[in-house]
Amino acid sequence: MQYQKLRKARRTLKATDGFIWHNDVLFSGFALPFIVVAATSLKNAAALCIAMLFSTVPTALIMSFIPVKFPKWLRAPLACIFSMIFVLLSYFPIQFISLEIFDSIGIFLPLVAVSSLIFELSDSNLHGKWADATIGAGMRTLGFAAVAIIAGFIRELLGSGTIWGIAVMKYKIPGFLPVFSGFILTAFLAAAIRQIWRAIMAAYIRAENPLPDLKEKERSGMA
């Protein structure tokens, strides 16, 4: 069997590492509480995405300049301190989303500073590679944002009958708002992305290795 096209596709898709390929939320379960508990509306999801962007990208950039000899047990707390400063800065753009956004999200906004993504970034060995670190953190934030926006959209539309606070549907199923629905929805999204991924890989393999025409084979065998 031939795998050249598949290998080329994987090399290309690896550039989206963190966004589509190996999405942190759907493949590794990082930053799950923000999706299942806090992302109950598009506004909440948008606020979390802004906070995550402010938290991860600058932190990853700064951590890439930290020397390799820096003690490992200090890297995570240091990353959290930087992340906390940047999350505080994110409050300025977030306040324009809604007046009640801080009450709506509650403690989950400051918790972004100590999310599992930050610990993962603090542990990554990208000293000196500031461009790779920044792009990687950006991709991971994009991945988180994609999941948060999809989850927030579905839960707000079906649970409250609104999109961005604007009523669009009379019928609503309040059961989409509690935490258990967040877990179930995230599980279905993880299953869906894996299925899509497998279908793409199978399509590449099949394009390079088409199935033999069985009827032709039988006819040639009989002849």
Next chain:
Amino acid sequence: MKLIAREAPHIHHNDSAKTVMGDVILSLLPIYFISYCFYGLRAVVLGLISVVTCCIADIICNKLRGRRINFYDLSPVVTGMIIALMLPASIGYDVVIAAGLFAILVAKHPFGGVGQNIFNPAAAGLAFAVASWPTKVFSYPQLFEKLPIFTEFTGKLTESSVSVLNMGGVPLLDKSEMFLGILPGPMGATNILVIIACLIFLSYRKTISLYQFIPFVGGVAVISMLLPRVSVGAAESFALEIMSGSILFGGVFMLSDPATSPKRRFSRVLYGFTAGLLAMIIRLTSGFEQPVVFAILIMNIFSELFDPITDRIYSYIERRGKDAISKIKKGTQNT
């Protein structure tokens, strides 16, 4: 010698999934008849809509999973029938459809489908309905009230005897009325006489295990007698609790799901007793009118643990027994 190759299983029992589910469906039909007498055709239509929803969802899931559709698999029919019977007759069709879809699409097939599910699908669907529409699910129409079939019911809705007990009051009902189900409540869960008759039929057919049901009632009795919610005697408190709400219905039709129950006899005794205790504890602490649904879901999570625990208990008793026998033998030899 001609050898014929066949797939396992090679030894067949008289009972199959079809006969077990068929027995349950047969036992649910009288309850639907009683519901029709109390609430009219809407009760039957609710059941039909629930069953059709569950069956269509099951077919779609089987197709998506690339499996052959087994028309002898009556489990979605049972799920649909149970869901409708645990809801008020005045409930909207959308609630029944949502509960049915949740039961099949979320609680059954993602975990492996029939026989592999961790959670009882009917219990999961009902829990979703309770979480989404608590006011609608716990408001009941009066008996013998004409309920419209095609439009929403706009008449007076009342509370069940469970909510009276939750508020610390004693339901102003005759025990015979409670026994015959002549009181507002879930469509099929109030008629205790019919449920007991169904229990006798199902235990005679060996579809459900009394090793699970009797300890379940025992667990309910322990809590209701030790911690009565109202100022009545222990026996009356137990009678009020067991005849109110859907505890008995859940114990007969949902607790005994073969896919989610333990296998060993002693495990089932422990499982049933714990489920009864948990159902009453949830009722006392949360005020939920259908605690049996949540108790069953919680017990489903731990049901796999009961068999290994029983194995350990048996092996411990066996070891101790062997040690005791050997000591006695040594003692008799010395004398």
